[in-house]
Amino acid sequence: MKPAIPANTVERLSLYRRLLEAWLEKGTTSLYSHQIASMACVTPAQVRRDLMAIGYTGSPSKGYSVDALEESIGLFLGSDRVRKIALVGMGNLGRALTTYFTSRVPRFRMAAAFDTDPRKTGRVIAGCMVYGIEEIPRIIPAEGIRTAVLALPADSAQEMADRLVNAGIKGILNYAPVPLRLPADVFLENRDVTASLEKVAFFSGQPREGS
Amino acid sequence: MKPAIPANTVERLSLYRRLLEAWLEKGTTSLYSHQIASMACVTPAQVRRDLMAIGYTGSPSKGYSVDALEESIGLFLGSDRVRKIALVGMGNLGRALTTYFTSRVPRFRMAAAFDTDPRKTGRVIAGCMVYGIEEIPRIIPAEGIRTAVLALPADSAQEMADRLVNAGIKGILNYAPVPLRLPADVFLENRDVTASLEKVAFFSGQPREGS
Numbered sequence: 001m002k003p004a005i006p007a008n009t010v011e012r013l014s015l016y017r018r019l020l021e022a023w024l025e026k027g028t029t030s031l032y033s034h035q036i037a038s039m040a041c042v043t044p045a046q047v048r049r050d051l052m053a054i055g056y057t058g059s060p061s062k063g064y065s066v067d068a069l070e071e072s073i074g075l076f077l078g079s080d081r082v083r084k085i086a087l088v089g090m091g092n093l094g095r096a097l098t099t100y101f102t103s104r105v106p107r108f109r110m111a112a113a114f115d116t117d118p119r120k121t122g123r124v125i126a127g128c129m130v131y132g133i134e135e136i137p138r139i140i141p142a143e144g145i146r147t148a149v150l151a152l153p154a155d156s157a158q159e160m161a162d163r164l165v166n167a168g169i170k171g172i173l174n175y176a177p178v179p180l181r182l183p184a185d186v187f188l189e190n191r192d193v194t195a196s197l198e199k200v201a202f203f204s205g206q207p208r209e210g211s
Numbered sequence: 212m213k214p215a216i217p218a219n220t221v222e223r224l225s226l227y228r229r230l231l232e233a234w235l236e237k238g239t240t241s242l243y244s245h246q247i248a249s250m251a252c253v254t255p256a257q258v259r260r261d262l263m264a265i266g267y268t269g270s271p272s273k274g275y276s277v278d279a280l281e282e283s284i285g286l287f288l289g290s291d292r293v294r295k296i297a298l299v300g301m302g303n304l305g306r307a308l309t310t311y312f313t314s315r316v317p318r319f320r321m322a323a324a325f326d327t328d329p330r331k332t333g334r335v336i337a338g339c340m341v342y343g344i345e346e347i348p349r350i351i352p353a354e355g356i357r358t359a360v361l362a363l364p365a366d367s368a369q370e371m372a373d374r375l376v377n378a379g380i381k382g383i384l385n386y387a388p389v390p391l392r393l394p395a396d397v398f399l400e401n402r403d404v405t406a407s408l409e410k411v412a413f414f415s416g417q418p419r420e421g422s
Contacts, residue, residue, distance in 0.1 A: 007410055014409035018388065022365075041390035083412050092310045096303035097404065104364075105405050108412070146415040149408070154233075171415030173407055177229065179252035187414035189407055193308065194316050196384055196400055197360070198225035199218055201294050201319070203398035204357040204382030 007189075009050050013073050015040055016047070020070040030063040084111035086140060086148040086169065088160045090120050090130050093175055093193075094151035098126040112139045116156075133163065140167035147171045154178035218400075220261050224284050226251055227258070231281040241274040295322035297351060297359040297380065299371045301331050301341050304386055304404075305362035309337040323350045327367075344374065351378035358382045365389035 019039050023031065033051075034044040051057075054076040056069065074080040085101070087094050090113045101108045110128040114136055115121055121132045131139055139145075148169045150157055157176035164172065171187040174180055177194050230250050234242065244262075245255040262268075265287040267280065285291040296312070298305050301324045312319045321339040325347055326332055332343045342350055350356075359380045361368055368387035375383065382398040385391055388405050 007414065010410045010413050011403075011406045014406045015390070015403070018365075018405070039390070041392060077409060077413055079409060079412075085408065085412070092307035093304075096307040099303050100404065101408070105408075108405075108408060147408070147412045169415075171411040173411045179226070179250070181252060187411055189411050191402060191407055192222075192226070193311065194229070194319075195222045195225045196402055197296070197312070197316075197319060197358070198288060198290060199221045200382040200384045200398055200400050201290075201296070201358045202221050202288055203218065204380075 005053055007187075009053055010077070012040065012042065012046070012050050013054065013077060014079075016050070017070055017073040017077065017079070020066050020073070023066050024070060028066050031066055031069075032063040036064070079107050082107055082109050083147065084109050084143055084145045086111065086143075086145045086164070087113040087128065088115070088133070088136075088148060088150050088164065089152035089176075090115045090117075090125050090128075091151060094149075095126050097149060097151060097175075098128050102127045111143050111145055114139075114160075133160065136163045137167045140164065140169060145169070147173075149173045150176050150180075152176045216264055218398075220264055221288070223251065223253065223257070223261050224265065224288060225290075227261070228281055228284040228288065228290070231277050231284070234277050235281060239277050242277055242280075243274040247275070290318050293318055293320050294358065295320050295354055295356045297322065297354075297356045297375070298324040298339065299326075299344070299347075299359060299361050299375065300363035300387075301326045301328075301336050301339075302362060305360075306337045308360060308362060308386075309339050313338045322354050322356055325350075325371075344371065347374045348378045351375065351380060356380070358384075360384045361387050361391075363387045 016036055019036065033047040037044040037047045054072065056072045085108050087098060087110055094113065098110045101110055113128045113130045114133045115130050116133055120130045123130055146169060148164045150160060150172060152160060154177050157178050158180055161172060161180045161182060165182060165186055174188060174190050175193060177192045179190065180188060182188050227247055230247065244258040248255040248258045267283045296319050298309060298321055305324065309321045312321055324339045324341045325344045326341050327344055331341045334341055357380060359375045361371060361383060363371060365388050368389050369391055372383060372391045372393060376393060376397055385399060385401050386404060388403045390401065391399060393399050
């Protein structure tokens with residue numbers, strides 16, 4: 001099933017929502033599309049298109065109600081309620097991501113982590129229970145988790161992704177430095193840290209150190 | 212100055228190179244474009260276009276020499292030599308990224324980190340010296356660093372980015388959950404972790420927990 005809304009639109013909506021939350025906290029009640037656009041570093045036309053895509057129509061003369069708009073985007077994204085996430089790989093990055101979501105983004109809950117290291121399994125790390133990977137087929141359906149984060153070395157990423165998909169995972173955020181082969185109905189977002197840094201370094205036109 | 216080569220091409224070249232390195236280690240000497248394509252999860256035509264973009268022409272009948280191709284891509288990306296990177300924000304994510312690059316990607320060197328926390332400054336953390344942010348204008352030019360990673364909360368990201376750009380930084384990999392406004396000659400890659408996870412969760416069609 002192809003999603004009807006582009007992935008980039010969803011990413012921008014997520015950003016708008018976080019900007020709106022910050023405005024709400026400051027007591028702002030209404031905003032024009034050009035103000036949202038300015039903070040989000042996109043054009044006002046883009047903001048209006050994105051909001052139309054989720055069926056939201058503000059009052060162009062008085063601006064959008066910050067409160068109502070934040071709620072509408074939240075409802076659309078499903079982020080009005082807590083979502084359970086699984087993590088595979090409780091290394092440095094896995095721990096940093098878990099700590100980050102637990103402390104800063106309460107609408108995501110790292111409900112279960114999996115690791116092959118017996119020194120980590122059976123313990124709570126960064127607020128999240130760490131299970132052995134053989135528990136994936138039991139825990140994922142039992143917890144009703146459909147989204148997973150992979151924070152693993154390249155060599156085990158595909159195998160772990162296959163196990164997750166077999167257990168019912170429908171979306172993977174992949175920090176492993178390797179592409180993954182997944183069924184068409186599983187949403188994949190690759191966030192290869194090395195490729196990102198190599199790209200930025202390339203376009204920085206960086207002079208090179210002597211070898 | 213606009214780069215002549217698309218950013219996505221650079222990202223794929225970085226991936227091809229890492230795949231070629233892995234093949235070299237296994238003793239593979241030649242490969243066809245379809246083999247590279249299969250591992251990289253792209254089409255063979257894409258591989259050939261990307262290699263033509265950097266002026267590399269293999270022998271279609273015998274395949275590409277793994278050794279020569281790996282070297283050519285490395286030369287093109289400038290990743291044949293060590294590149295210095297600056298980090299701003301030695302929190303959990305900053306530490307994880309530093310450890311990752313130090314242990315796994317020796318061609319990037321975290322040459323200096325900056326943080327506002329006096330408990331962190333003046334110390335070596337994860338193998339990287341941590342300076343106060345007031346040292347940015349001195350250290351960045353002195354070390355000749357042109358690429359920086361931001362691993363910071365949203366509220367200080369723009370200010371730190373401005374300081375980095377004023378000190379000579381030409382490319383920023385931004386993990387802060389906020390867009391940045393930068394001069395046109397500075398390359399920016401946003402890697403907002405929350406937006407990525409929200410997107411994946413959305414397309415996972417995740418059933419929601421009771422609130």
